[in-house]
Amino acid sequence: MPVLVQMNFPHQGPWGAEMSEAFRGLAETINAEPGFLWKVWIENQDDELSGGIYLFDSRENAEAYVAMHRERMAGFGVTDMQVRHFEVNEPLSTLNQVSLTPAKP
Template identity: 45%
Template structure:
């Protein structure tokens, strides 16, 4: 069963195109993570938050990634990392055009 991982954390920028340039190498690194199917990057300048929604092949891959990424973000000076893991109901998600 695939699993969704939701991560968010306080973030003060950069935003937009500057964020894209600054995070390019990180995005390429994330693309190579074991079990990752896709990631959608999220950012809210108004609430000073960023993060992502990830789809992993299995819970173990998602949990392993969360532990590694939370430690990496804390190493970048981000004090709080929120992560939630959810199982995906493929059949219902397909009815609603979910990319699973």
Template identity: 40%
Template sequence: MAVVLQIDFTFPAHMMGDALTQGALQLAHSINEEPGFISKIWTENIRTGKAGGIYVFSEHALAERYATMHSSRVAAMGATDIVVKVFDINTELTDINHGRYQC
């Protein structure tokens, strides 16, 4: 069953916005190749210095595996206060609101 992976972290404001868009293009494409990956919404708030993403993976174990790897990767890029959460999806209610959790 598909799960939502939420990763949030503190990130330098000067590395967000256009800088992040340009600097993470290759990363964005590589995420598409991760096992079990379905989708990602990139998140950032320059005012609070928070960034991260909301992902959908096909199964819990693959989401956890990705979270471990990605946490190390963003830490190497300057992220701190990394928080990882995995949630099951209530598919019945999500369907009502047009949520996409399948390929």
């Protein structure tokens, strides 16, 4: 069953196009993570928050990625990361136009 992961953490920039440039390399590596299907990058400059909404093919792969990402973010000094896991209701999600297919590198 696909698992959606929402991660948020404090972030003071860069934002928008500058964020896209700064994190492009990181974004490219995520595509190779086991079980990764897709990610929506999110940012809220007013609240100084950033993060993402990820879709993985299983809870096991989602949890492995979160553990790795927590460690990586701690290396950048980010330790206050909020993480939530959700199982995806495929029939209803598909009815509402969600694509549950893997990302293309």
